[in-house]
Amino acid sequence: AQSVTQLDSHVSVSEGTPVLLRCNYSSSYSPSLFWYVQHPNKGLQLLLKYTSAATLVKGINGFEAEFKKSETSFHLTKPSAHMSDAAEYFCVVSGTGFQKLVFGTGTRLLVSP
Amino acid sequence: DAGVIQSPRHEVTEMGQEVTLRCKPISGHDYLFWYRQTMMRGLELLIYFNNNVPIDDSGMPEDRFSAKMPNASFSTLKIQPSEPRDSAVYFCASSVDSREQYFGPGTRLTVT
Numbered sequence: 001a002q003s004v005t006q007l008d009s010h011v012s013v014s015e016g017t018p019v020l021l022r023c024n025y026s027s028s029y030s031p032s033l034f035w036y037v038q039h040p041n042k043g044l045q046l047l048l049k050y051t052s053a054a055t056l057v058k059g060i061n062g063f064e065a066e067f068k069k070s071e072t073s074f075h076l077t078k079p080s081a082h083m084s085d086a087a088e089y090f091c092v093v094s095g096t097g098f099q100k101l102v103f104g105t106g107t108r109l110l111v112s113p
Numbered sequence: 114d115a116g117v118i119q120s121p122r123h124e125v126t127e128m129g130q131e132v133t134l135r136c137k138p139i140s141g142h143d144y145l146f147w148y149r150q151t152m153m154r155g156l157e158l159l160i161y162f163n164n165n166v167p168i169d170d171s172g173m174p175e176d177r178f179s180a181k182m183p184n185a186s187f188s189t190l191k192i193q194p195s196e197p198r199d200s201a202v203y204f205c206a207s208s209v210d211s212r213e214q215y216f217g218p219g220t221r222l223t224v225t
Contacts (some may be wrong), residue, residue: 034213043117043204043216090156100169101214103156 002027002093004074006104014112019063019078021107023091026072033074034092034101035065044090050074061085086111117217119205125223131193134220137186138207146214147180147190148204156204162188195224 007022025031035047048059055067065076074091091104118137126132138145146161160170165182173180177196182188192199202221206214 036216041221043218044206046213046215049213100158100161105155 002029002031002102004033004091004093004102004104006089006091006107008107009105010108010110012110012112013081015083016080019076019081019085019109021076021089021091021109023074023076023104024072025074025091025093027093032094033065033067034094035059035063035074035076036090036092036103038088038090038106040087047076047089081109081111083111083113085109117205117207117215119203119217119220121220122218123221123223125225126195127225128196129194130224131191132195132199132222132224134190134203134205134222136188136190136205136217138188138205139215140186142207142209142215143185144208144210144214145182145188146206146208147188148206148216150202150204150219151200159190192222195222197224200224 003026005024013019030052033050036044037047038044047063048057048065050057050067058064063078065074067074086109088106088108090106093102120135143164147159148156149159150156157172159172160180161168162182178192180190200223202219204216204219206216208214
């Protein structure tokens with residue numbers, strides 16, 4: 001079975017500083033991994049996805065994530081936080097073939113001026 | 114493309130009443146998913162359809178919940194009778210290959 005663990009429930013950064021949101025996964029198969037973002041009172045928006053191509057994945061709004069099989073990690077990063085990045089971020093895993101998407105518990109990113 | 118459309122955006126109802134949530138997936142998408150999001154349980158997959166056929170409804174909490182997809186452009190999630198513990202945000206999502214899912218804005222349901 002697939003699962004993801006988001007290591008931090010809350011992350012606080014100052015505007016202009018780097019962002020690191022941590023995610024570890026468990027999968028019996030070569031996984032597909034995603035990061036979704038949810039702004040307050042909004043639906044979930046796909047930030048980026050990894051599907052066994054390049055291990056460094058670039059997404060929207062300057063975010064990127066690196067798939068590290070040896071560490072079973074898929075951490076989300078951004079060089080410089082913006083106030084508009086304040087939101088909830090979900091790490092998601094899916095196995096080969098169709099599998100249900102399994103969502104992490106979410107990390108709330110707070111950005112202070 | 115307008116994206117996934119859900120209606121209503123907000124629903125307030127009294128316990129015991131029937132509630133119907135509606136979803137229009139993105140045109141051309143052949144998978145449709147219904148999720149529920151609560152503070153306590155996070156995001157839960159309730160049911161999903163492929164080509165209008167329900168494939169897995171193991172996440173539907175009780176017989177009070179039912180979902181239909183009469184055609185490729187419309188799905189409903191019905192709760193009858195509703196209970197206060199059904200209060201949550203319900204999301205609909207659609208996809209082409211069942212992995213990269215596109216979510217609607219959600220329906221915030223409050224049952225008093």
